[in-house]
Amino acid sequence: xxxxxxxRDLAAGLRERLARLMRDHNESQSGLARALxxxxxxxxxxxxxxxxxxxGAHLIALAAQHFGVSADWLLGLSxxxxxxxxxxxxxxQMTAATRALIDNQVYxxxxxxxxxKIRHVPTGFPDVLKSHGFLRWEYDRHRNRSTSQAxxxxxxxxxxxxxxxxxxxxxxxxxELEMIARAEGIYRDVPENLRREQLDHLSQVxxxxxxxxxxxxxxxxxxxxxxLTVFGPLMAAVYIGQSxxxxxxxxxxxxxxxxxxxxxxxxxSGSRDLPRIIxxxx
Numbered sequence: 001x002x003x004x005x006x007x008r009d010l011a012a013g014l015r016e017r018l019a020r021l022m023r024d025h026n027e028s029q030s031g032l033a034r035a036l037x038x039x040x041x042x043x044x045x046x047x048x049x050x051x052x053x054x055x056g057a058h059l060i061a062l063a064a065q066h067f068g069v070s071a072d073w074l075l076g077l078s079x080x081x082x083x084x085x086x087x088x089x090x091x092x093q094m095t096a097a098t099r100a101l102i103d104n105q106v107y108x109x110x111x112x113x114x115x116x117k118i119r120h121v122p123t124g125f126p127d128v129l130k131s132h133g134f135l136r137w138e139y140d141r142h143r144n145r146s147t148s149q150a151x152x153x154x155x156x157x158x159x160x161x162x163x164x165x166x167x168x169x170x171x172x173x174x175x176e177l178e179m180i181a182r183a184e185g186i187y188r189d190v191p192e193n194l195r196r197e198q199l200d201h202l203s204q205v206x207x208x209x210x211x212x213x214x215x216x217x218x219x220x221x222x223x224x225x226x227x228l229t230v231f232g233p234l235m236a237a238v239y240i241g242q243s244x245x246x247x248x249x250x251x252x253x254x255x256x257x258x259x260x261x262x263x264x265x266x267x268x269s270g271s272r273d274l275p276r277i278i279x280x281x282x
Contacts, residue, residue, distance in 0.1 A: 011054050013076035015047055021067045036062045105244070107156055109231050110166065116232020117167040119260040123227040123239055124186070125176055128157045128168075129215070131201035133194050158205075161212050166232075168213045171263040173220035174277075177202075181281035199278045206271040215274065216267035223266055230257050 022032060029047070033040040036059065046055055064071040110118060120126065127135065132151055139147040161168050179185045180195050187195065206215050227239035236256040237244040247253055269277055 008050075010076060012050070014054070014060075014074060015049075017074055017076070018063060019047055021063075021069065025067065032063075032066070035066050106229065106237070107153060109229070109235065109237065110157060110160060113231035113234055114160070114165045116234065117169060118232070119228075119230040119257060120168060120170045121225045121228050121260065121263070122170065122172055125180065126170055126172070127154045129170070129202055129205060130154060131194075131198050134190070134198045134201075137190060137194055158209075161209055167211070169216070169260070169264065170214070171216045171218060171225070171260060171267060173223075174217040174268060175220045177217070177278070178281060181278075199281065203275050203278055206274055210271050213271070215271045216264050217269045217273075217277070218263050218267045223263060225259065225263055228256060228260070230260055233257075 029043045033043045064074050135150045136147050139150040230236040235248045236253045
């Protein structure tokens, strides 16, 4: 007896959802019958039969495709109305990016995540921690963004942190600081006074904003991370060069959060250690 009741409930739910879709789309029984390639009487019976009779899987699939919904939702087996392909598209997107991770799009994501912890693995040295002199040196030769834009973006992010709107955790390789101190790699042309100013600025900012801003240094010889930012439980953005790969589904966001947390657990040092570390770099 319980199987009969369950089947009737399933059929009743299907009738209700199909009727709702027809109302939402201003679809008549005749119009739906033509679209699905069946007789009008088939649609009429489906909408009025209060027994436990269910249409064939083929008809359900055609109706779901016609209205752009998932067959599982139409049958009451899923709370997600969207088709699987639409759910995938909504959970993962590609968004254009500038060279730097801190741009207007990232700032807007940061603002939307107000109240949540932001986890950030930068590309190189993070703009939000750069001195104005360092930003001027770098962006004077940058074709796509002006120096004033870079400084403004950095200051806006700092203001969010100063307002205690969100905690910001940054994990980056210790070797990035060593390259600045030694004028190695991409920093080989940076004047010595700017490099020293930058390291001093880093110590000051991290001390002033602690604990709202926490910086962790890990050893790039034993750990690796692609540049990414996790905006609380809302979304995560992975930087892949000219685009962000953006995830909004809870599972992927949680996995990227766990990856970041592992970087923090294995970090050699944190914000409180910076003055000592920078002092050793000379």
